[in-house]
Amino acid sequence: ASHLFTNPKTKHRWAACSNRLDMTDKDVKDIGKAERPQKIFANMWFDGNCAEALKFYVKAFECKQIFCMAHEGCVVHACIQFHNKDNMIFLSDVHGDHFETGANKAGASISLMVYVKDVDEAYKRAKDAGCTMLQEPEDQFWGDRIIRLKDPFGHSWTLATRKFEPGAEMEAEGKKWWQKMKEKANKRKREAVENEPNNNTAKNQR
Template identity: 30%
Template sequence: MSTKKPVVEIAAETGMSLVTPHLTCEGAADAIAFYTAAFGAEEIFRMPGPDGRLLHASIRINGAVIMLNDAYPEMGGHSPKHYGGTSVTIHLMVDDADAVAAQAVKAGAATVMPVADQFWGDRYGIVQDPFGHHWSIATPAWPPRTFDEMRAAAEAAMQQQQ
């Protein structure tokens, strides 16, 4: 008889979700300080390597765990800065997108897309943290738009851009 637990139970007991972002940063300790100042992150754990770089760390933002580590190019571990940007955006739902985006910029983030009302109904914007990661910050619309309403609003927004 197996004593192995289902992964869903392990995640629930450890506070992890079944999909967890894992960020590589040039300066992971500085990234933890930034995420604390910008998004109110809570540090859970850090494990430095023999040379002082972080092998692994975990933080919690809005109840979600994010893992991070320093860049280890000698082992193929590169940050977005190595690649000249990122194709990944971390989505953060908050009560006040304007306030959180302003707090992130004050902490050192750059505005990629200013917070504004979007066609799908959310108040939404994007910042880039000093480590090259993009964060979308959104206050969801309530009540949410239906898929048909979003489709119609998207079509109208695309026509305005042309």
């Protein structure tokens, strides 16, 4: 459903969209007025392609678009919700003095983690939709089965499904996991040094 209303102070005309077919103008005006629990919500920003991203996430991650407020083609504030009410993420286009740049210019500076019902199904759906998969579905020692991916808009995601509650072995397994992460990081550093232009020139001269 889409509704137009006028800000009484600035006289700006706004469009608000929702997947609720029974949404009224009063509902739109009341967005943001309701009391909320003290939670922290991620806010993703985009370089003018937020509306496109909203459609993509609904398809790729099977989430719901709760609302979308747009002005002159710019998404000022939108919200998507995953399989429970606590999994909500806000989105908007870069506008005015809100945010400096979108992910396409600066690169992703954070990774978003969301719990889903079935991470293996989520993996296939996201891959088919065009996401770059960074990690295959894998059980983790802390009890989650996760995947890692990057969406076409440059944002990094971790999707997870809770599989089990860890026991006394968690500390030992955690140390093994950390050692693997250190080895991977050291390998990347060595490869980066080997691929530096000066090193390649030296190799060619030998």
